[in-house]
């Protein structure tokens with residue numbers, strides 16, 4: 076069956092312009108020039124589309140990257156500096172135990188030994204590990220490299236260069252209060 080609508084048909088040739096010639100490859104030469112925009116204004120569609128696609132791409136990229144950047148760079152948490160804190164109820168540190176509390180930018184360990192409350196920095200002065208109270212040995216011990224401190228922060232043994240920073244602790248009513256020394 077003969078195929079209708081052939082590209083080289085005379086009817087089709089007529090729509091390509093009066094003098095259009097078709098080469099053997101099907102290319103058209105001498106056809107009508109591409110139409111300009113409304114009333115002669117050269118409507119640069121390609122440039123316009125590039126701007127639209129670029130703008131949409133930038134918005135998508137920004138909305139994708141923003142949460143990633145916010146995740147990687149967490150907000151700076153400001154610590155309000157104080158001279159004294161109500162750390163918690165006295166029952167949190169029974170006789171023979173120690174408990175660590177946040178105090179400004181430091182961590183402070185409150186130790187209760189026979190009813191005597193002491194408070195020193197819990198941050199080992201060697202490389203910054205947190206010490207804990209060893210009641211049987213009657214000392215603060217660092218788990219990282221074996222530093223030992225007295226309840227009052229002085230050095231017993233180990234690689235640490237300095238004693239622990241001293242604070243004051245007391246029971247006020249039923250609350251442990253830590254203050255700067």
Ligand code: FES
Pocket residue numbers: 199200201202203204217218219220221222233234235
């Ligand atoms: S960090 Fe405590 S002994 Fe090294």
